[in-house]
Amino acid sequence: MADVLTTPAPAAVAVAGRSDRWRRMWRRFYRKPMSLTGLILVVLFLLLALLGPALFGDPTAVHFDDVLGAPSGAHLLGTDDLGRDQLARIASGARVSLEAGVLSTALAMVVGIPIGLVAGFYRRYLDSVVMRAVDVVLSFPFLVFAVGLAAILGPSLRNVVFALGVSQIPAIVRITRGEVLSVREQDFVAGAIADGANDATILFRYVLPNAANALIVQATVAIPAAIIGEATLSFLGLGVQPPTPSWGVMLTTAQQFLSQAPWLAVWPGVMIAVTTLGFNLLGDGLRDVIDPRSAR
Amino acid sequence: MGWYLLRRLGAAVIVVLIASVVVFLGVRALPGDPAVVLAGENPTPQVIASIREQYGLDKPLPVQYFDYLKHLVTGDLGQSTQDKLPVSQILANRIPVTLELAVLAMLVAIVVGVLFGTIAAARRGKFSDYTATGFGLLGLSVPHFWLGLLAILLFAVKLRWLPASGYVPFSENPAQNLERMILPAVVLGTGFAAVLMRQTRSAMLGALSADYVRTARSKGLSGPRVVGVHALRNSLTTVVTVLGLQLGGLISGAVVTEQIFVIPGFGKLTVDAVLTRNYPVIEAVVLVTVVGYIVVNLLVDVAYAALNPRIRLAGATNG
Numbered sequence: 001m002a003d004v005l006t007t008p009a010p011a012a013v014a015v016a017g018r019s020d021r022w023r024r025m026w027r028r029f030y031r032k033p034m035s036l037t038g039l040i041l042v043v044l045f046l047l048l049a050l051l052g053p054a055l056f057g058d059p060t061a062v063h064f065d066d067v068l069g070a071p072s073g074a075h076l077l078g079t080d081d082l083g084r085d086q087l088a089r090i091a092s093g094a095r096v097s098l099e100a101g102v103l104s105t106a107l108a109m110v111v112g113i114p115i116g117l118v119a120g121f122y123r124r125y126l127d128s129v130v131m132r133a134v135d136v137v138l139s140f141p142f143l144v145f146a147v148g149l150a151a152i153l154g155p156s157l158r159n160v161v162f163a164l165g166v167s168q169i170p171a172i173v174r175i176t177r178g179e180v181l182s183v184r185e186q187d188f189v190a191g192a193i194a195d196g197a198n199d200a201t202i203l204f205r206y207v208l209p210n211a212a213n214a215l216i217v218q219a220t221v222a223i224p225a226a227i228i229g230e231a232t233l234s235f236l237g238l239g240v241q242p243p244t245p246s247w248g249v250m251l252t253t254a255q256q257f258l259s260q261a262p263w264l265a266v267w268p269g270v271m272i273a274v275t276t277l278g279f280n281l282l283g284d285g286l287r288d289v290i291d292p293r294s295a296r
Numbered sequence: 297m298g299w300y301l302l303r304r305l306g307a308a309v310i311v312v313l314i315a316s317v318v319v320f321l322g323v324r325a326l327p328g329d330p331a332v333v334l335a336g337e338n339p340t341p342q343v344i345a346s347i348r349e350q351y352g353l354d355k356p357l358p359v360q361y362f363d364y365l366k367h368l369v370t371g372d373l374g375q376s377t378q379d380k381l382p383v384s385q386i387l388a389n390r391i392p393v394t395l396e397l398a399v400l401a402m403l404v405a406i407v408v409g410v411l412f413g414t415i416a417a418a419r420r421g422k423f424s425d426y427t428a429t430g431f432g433l434l435g436l437s438v439p440h441f442w443l444g445l446l447a448i449l450l451f452a453v454k455l456r457w458l459p460a461s462g463y464v465p466f467s468e469n470p471a472q473n474l475e476r477m478i479l480p481a482v483v484l485g486t487g488f489a490a491v492l493m494r495q496t497r498s499a500m501l502g503a504l505s506a507d508y509v510r511t512a513r514s515k516g517l518s519g520p521r522v523v524g525v526h527a528l529r530n531s532l533t534t535v536v537t538v539l540g541l542q543l544g545g546l547i548s549g550a551v552v553t554e555q556i557f558v559i560p561g562f563g564k565l566t567v568d569a570v571l572t573r574n575y576p577v578i579e580a581v582v583l584v585t586v587v588g589y590i591v592v593n594l595l596v597d598v599a600y601a602a603l604n605p606r607i608r609l610a611g612a613t614n615g
Contacts, residue, residue, distance in 0.1 A: 142544065142548060143547070143551055144566070144581075144582060144585045147567070147582075148322065151569075151573070152322055152325065228439050231439055231441075232439060232440075232441060232552055236551070236555055237571060238567070238571075251441065251445060255556065258445065258453055262449050265442075265449060268442075269438070269439070269442030269445065272438075273438045273442070274437075276436075277433065277437040280433060280436060281433075
């Protein structure tokens with residue numbers, strides 16, 4: 001009995017070691033005010049996107065007796081040309097942004113990670129073919145690709161997510177491949193191979209977890225890029241279609257009434273900028289924690 | 297150098313050909329009869345018949361593709377479905393407008409980005425460094441089109457210093473042209489200034505701690521001279537790199553900026569073509585973008601190879 005108490009099971013050791021590492025990383029993270037600010041901004045954005053639509057009412061309710069209203073007690077951020085409450089539309093727009101950011105990044109990861117793993121692990125011809133293809137896609141201006149897609153498939157949130165996701169794939173492939181190349185030469189991989197583990201086991205149990213850090217940091221770059229991308233396409237009329245509220249669509253309306261209702265142009269833009277800034281700061285903070293060498 | 301050039305040129309031609317296949321198939325993959333699609337809105341049967349004739353749509357696909365290539369090479373890009381003008385003529389009118397915008401934006405970006413990046417590095421950890429770095433981060437986070445709206449709101453609606461939108465050709469009236477281009481150029485340039493500032497700052501920090509700079513300092517050269525001449529010169533390669541990498545962003549940014557300021561350039565043409573389903577123009581616009589992009593990338597690579605022999609040697613040994 002005493003034995004059991006003094007020598008913890010291997011699994012328990014592993015868990016303790018892991019939580020210890022998390023605690024150390026967290027301590028290094030929250031000491032930086034910038035990183036913490038980023039985290040708070042991102043959490044606020046998530047809360048707004050998840051709870052906002054329920055809290056702030058119907059974003060498509062039209063009130064013709066109160067159009068282009070200035071901010072007031074009844075409508076904190078004013079109303080647009082159809083008398084719709086801007087606060088409700090901002091909240092629903094946050095959900096659209098979240099969907100665009102998360103779904104497109106998820107799409108890029110689901111497609112990009114396996115390609116990067118295989119290209120980096122098997123190298124040779126496969127690798128060079130994949131990397132040339134990546135170069136071609138990477139060198140193509142994203143907006144023109146998205147525009148072409150909107151021309152063929154028609155403008156919609158789903159097509160925006162698709163275009164954004166595809167344009168993020170090359171970056172994911174590159175990062176995954178780079179991590180694989182450095183991990184596959186390590187002793188524990190050689191050990192696993194000697195142990196008779198098959199390729200799939202090696203890739204998913206040993207190689208992928210080591211690439212996870214870099215991929216998490218990349219997500220903090222990809223998500224805000226996708227949020228700006230969605231807003232831009234929707235602003236141009238090539239993305240989310242009215243009456244669905246998107247921050248980009250709201251700014252299109254704002255541009256039409258710039259001199260009569262300048263307040264319409266303020267909040268959607270502030271939201272895009274603050275959300276993007278939050279992800280950027282969070283990403284910088286995570287990078288410092290995960291890879292201390294990059295800290296300046 | 298000759299071999300290197302030839303290889304890069306060969307690769308560029310292959311990419312252009314692939315792009316032409318994708319564009320060609322893209323329009324033909326549309327649901328429905330491509331002749332109807334290419335004819336635009338409310339076509340008469342005669343128009344559809346003439347398009348079918350002109351594009352040879354009853355022939356097999358490979359034959360159609362080679363005909364399409366033949367037209368491309370002779371500069372025949374078809375006819376716009378909106379105003380019935382030749383697409384090549386429309387492009388010739390629109391592209392110079394966008395080039396002017398892009399060049400002005402680049403100038404803004406280089407002046408602001410390099411200047412503030414240098415100041416931030418030279419005064420590392422001081423107030424001016426934090427201010428410049430903070431604005432750099434802000435510049436990265438603010439979307440172009442919102443900045444454009446705010447600029448119109450401030451300078452055109454409130455202060456009435458500049459016109460909100462519109463375009464006057466430079467050849468017609470240079471002063472009015474610049475008056476209308478300055479806001480768009482600043483708006484488009486800001487995002488790139490932010491990227492350049494961050495890169496210049498980190499490159500300068502690296503250069504400032506290098507041995508040759510320490511030598512220059514110990515020789516008794518003044519601070520500004522060391523920073524401005526010795527360190528900055530070596531940071532300029534970074535600037536070239538960043539400008540090359542940002543080219544795609546510049547094209548995307550021009551599309552948005554032209555839309556906001558109602559500038560009749562290549563970007564506005566692109567968006568209008570999609571919104572009106574003007575497929576001959578869409579085809580041409582996508583192809584021109586790809587070709588322009590590849591040509592500029594090629595020029596950047598060649599400039600590199602000319603500047604740095606190690607690059608072409610490395611290229612030669614790797615394949």
